[in-house]
Amino acid sequence: MSRLIVVSNRVPVPEKSGDAPAGGLAVALQAALEEHGGIWMGWSGKSSGTREPEALDLKDRGKITYALTDLTDKDVEEYYFGFANRVLWPICHYRLDLAEYGRKEMAGYFRVNRFFAHRLAPMLQPDDVIWIHDYHLIPLAAELRQMGVKNRIGFFLHIPWPPADVLFAMPVHEEIMRGLSHYDLIGFQTDHDLENFAGGLRREGIGNEIKPGRYSAHGRIFKGGTYGIGIETAAFANFARKSASHVMVRKAAASIEGRDLIIGVDRLDYSKGITQRIDAFERFIEGNPGQQGKVTYLQVTPKSRSEVPEYEAMQRTVAEQAGRVNGALGTVDWVPIRYINRSISRPILAGLYRMAKVGLVTPLRDGMNLVAKEYVAAQDPENPGVLVLSRFAGAARELDSALLVNPYDIEGTANAIARALSMPLPERQERWGKMMDYLNEHDVVRWCDDFLKDLVA
Numbered sequence: 001m002s003r004l005i006v007v008s009n010r011v012p013v014p015e016k017s018g019d020a021p022a023g024g025l026a027v028a029l030q031a032a033l034e035e036h037g038g039i040w041m042g043w044s045g046k047s048s049g050t051r052e053p054e055a056l057d058l059k060d061r062g063k064i065t066y067a068l069t070d071l072t073d074k075d076v077e078e079y080y081f082g083f084a085n086r087v088l089w090p091i092c093h094y095r096l097d098l099a100e101y102g103r104k105e106m107a108g109y110f111r112v113n114r115f116f117a118h119r120l121a122p123m124l125q126p127d128d129v130i131w132i133h134d135y136h137l138i139p140l141a142a143e144l145r146q147m148g149v150k151n152r153i154g155f156f157l158h159i160p161w162p163p164a165d166v167l168f169a170m171p172v173h174e175e176i177m178r179g180l181s182h183y184d185l186i187g188f189q190t191d192h193d194l195e196n197f198a199g200g201l202r203r204e205g206i207g208n209e210i211k212p213g214r215y216s217a218h219g220r221i222f223k224g225g226t227y228g229i230g231i232e233t234a235a236f237a238n239f240a241r242k243s244a245s246h247v248m249v250r251k252a253a254a255s256i257e258g259r260d261l262i263i264g265v266d267r268l269d270y271s272k273g274i275t276q277r278i279d280a281f282e283r284f285i286e287g288n289p290g291q292q293g294k295v296t297y298l299q300v301t302p303k304s305r306s307e308v309p310e311y312e313a314m315q316r317t318v319a320e321q322a323g324r325v326n327g328a329l330g331t332v333d334w335v336p337i338r339y340i341n342r343s344i345s346r347p348i349l350a351g352l353y354r355m356a357k358v359g360l361v362t363p364l365r366d367g368m369n370l371v372a373k374e375y376v377a378a379q380d381p382e383n384p385g386v387l388v389l390s391r392f393a394g395a396a397r398e399l400d401s402a403l404l405v406n407p408y409d410i411e412g413t414a415n416a417i418a419r420a421l422s423m424p425l426p427e428r429q430e431r432w433g434k435m436m437d438y439l440n441e442h443d444v445v446r447w448c449d450d451f452l453k454d455l456v457a
């Protein structure tokens with residue numbers, strides 16, 4: 001394959017060549033970029049204030065060039081917080097009630113995509129393969145095509161794609177759908193997302209599936225497929241084993257004083273179902289008084305997108321709820337919920353996952369949910385914990401040996417927690433073994449290879 005050009009809103013730039021990347025996606029894409037040579041372009045995460053951003057900041061790391069651009073305050077406000085995270089994010093997570101449309105934000109979104117195209121185009125060579133990631137950058141291919149770029153361009157959506165009736169509530173859905181038709185391959189996390197996309201094309205009368213995996217719309221023919229993102233399974237399992245002796249993990253283990261640990265790890269986001277999960281935990285304790293004082297529920301929840309009002313409001317809601325439940329259920333020597341509002345490093349997280357008897361992953365809607373996969377990979381094969389997983393996470397399409405729950409059903413989730421905590425070892429091992437086999441085979445490197453193979457075919 002020729003050079004690979006990756007574009008995503010956020011770019012994990014290593015400090016120096018050979019540094020360990022921050023997570024699975026970075027590992028896989030950096031490996032692919034190393035192999036073929038290439039560029040990873042995106043937003044620096046910084047603002048240039050009211051001034052036009054300077055030229056791209058280029059950082060060479062081996063065969064990879066990281067190309068970062070600042071955005072103006074107005075861009076960040078309208079493109080990132082405004083349209084991407086207050087319109088596309090809620091719509092794609094089926095939350096029509098939370099979408100806040102504004103002409104200004106929509107214009108800002110398309111303007112920033114044009115700006116990205118103008119910065120990227122001069123660096124392109126005719127046989128480069130371009131891979132664009134996520135909802136922030138849907139119109140980027142259309143902008144590049146407008147400038148005469150004929151390269152193969154693929155797009156992977158990390159979040160869900162909604163059914164037609166939800167999508168059509170978004171005023172600019174036609175432009176968004178048209179934008180997608182400029183790609184050569186569109187990848188979704190699950191078959192449900194792909195079906196929703198095809199349904200939207202049909203319902204709008206703008207296109208259809210002309211043969212399996214091949215679509216026609218807006219006068220273009222393109223491919224669509226399902227590529228559920230994986231993790232670095234073997235590496236994660238390995239460092240979970242080592243993390244057990246990490247000083248912070250040992251301290252955490254000592255502090256729970258032999259109680260069973262239940263763990264939840266999520267960005268503070270309304271899509272993650274955190275309030276319903278706390279309700280379910282409370283219901284579990286109320287329904288199982290014998291568990292009082294015997295379990296600790298650790299909820300790790302770093303703040304996210306705090307400038308968006310819905311996220312800011314959630315900070316208060318979840319903190320108050322955790323406080324209320326602790327007040328109602330706790331005793332002088334037992335705090336049922338430990339609610340942590342900051343990010344924990346992956347090595348420590350891996351050790352905590354391994355210590356936890358139950359991994360509670362109950363989003364109301366999620367593209368994939370890598371935490372679910374990491375929790376499984378981190379388990380001790382001799383004594384694995386149980387994953388309680390929302391049927392509405394993309395991961396549930398793959399990890400069907402988890403205890404699948406409907407997160408809106410508080411009683412059902414409470415029962416699943418009880419069942420997980422009392423599950424006999426042979427059943428735990430059987431369920432875990434099936435999930436681990438799947439994760440070993442479908443790791444993040446395979447995800448990357450599968451997508452790129454189809455893109456260039």
Ligand SMILES: O=P(O)(O)OC[C@H]1O[C@H](O[C@H]2O[C@H](CO)[C@@H](O)[C@H](O)[C@H]2O)[C@H](O)[C@@H](O)[C@@H]1O
Pocket residue numbers: 009010134158159229304305366367368369370
């Ligand atoms: O960049 P932020 O605004 O701080 O948000 C963090 C990331 O959130 C989303 O993650 C999604 O991708 C995961 C990997 O494919 C998937 O498991 C998860 O279900 C999705 O929610 C977002 O898509 C990323 O672009 C953000 O960087």
Ligand SMILES: O=c1ccn([C@@H]2O[C@H](COP(=O)(O)OP(=O)(O)O)[C@@H](O)[C@H]2O)c(=O)[nH]1
Pocket residue numbers: 023265266267300301302342343344345346349368369370371372374
């Ligand atoms: O304190 C934290 C919380 C989360 N994560 C990582 O953030 C990612 C979250 O990915 P996921 O797909 O579950 O959800 P997203 O936040 O992308 O919607 C996972 O790799 C977690 O290990 C982390 O490193 N520290």
